Amino acid sequence: MPRPLMNNRSDSVSWTGRTTGPAAPARTKVLAERRSARYLRALRALDGSGKVSTADVDELVGAVHREFAEKFCTTPLGIVSRCYLGAPYEVHTLALDGSIISHYRAGEPLPHGMDRARSLAESERYLAIEVYPDRLLCVRPDGSTVLLESDR
Numbered sequence: 001m002p003r004p005l006m007n008n009r010s011d012s013v014s015w016t017g018r019t020t021g022p023a024a025p026a027r028t029k030v031l032a033e034r035r036s037a038r039y040l041r042a043l044r045a046l047d048g049s050g051k052v053s054t055a056d057v058d059e060l061v062g063a064v065h066r067e068f069a070e071k072f073c074t075t076p077l078g079i080v081s082r083c084y085l086g087a088p089y090e091v092h093t094l095a096l097d098g099s100i101i102s103h104y105r106a107g108e109p110l111p112h113g114m115d116r117a118r119s120l121a122e123s124e125r126y127l128a129i130e131v132y133p134d135r136l137l138c139v140r141p142d143g144s145t146v147l148l149e150s151d152r
Helices: 026-031 038-047 056-071 114-121
Strands: 015-019 078-082 089-095 100-105 128-131 135-141 144-149
Touching: 026 038, 038 056, 056 089, 078 114, 114 128, 114 135
Parallel strands: none
Antiparallel strands: 015 144, 078 089, 078 128, 089 100, 128 135, 135 144
16 A cells, blocks of 8 residues: 555645646636746745845845736745755745745754645755645746645
8 A cells, every 4th residue: 555645644734736737727727827937046046055135035035026926816925945055954945924035954843834845845856835825836947836735
């Protein structure tokens, strides 16, 4: 019998995956559209160095907000990405409410419900994971997306 990929306890949130496609409902399809080159450049810049100036953070957050204001119906709570600064760091976050970029060590909890995206963010398959209250959206390096929705 195959082992579950995620914890299947009754108190956990279960996620179902869907790639962008014609079978997706309209609301989901809009959110899961391919991300723009400008947005992908902004995501890649998050991990350029351990030190990012306030102006750089403001520009990154502005690029993210522009992407969602121009195309999508909602803005994520935050974005989680794999960290390339090396040990002891494994992921970093961009919290859009406070324009904060933080790098997290292995096992260090992430704020605002973003911890549920950690294992996906550690994968080289995804450039970033957008965290929403009811879903995760995995952004691939080519800008295509995989939507994971909560069953709750």
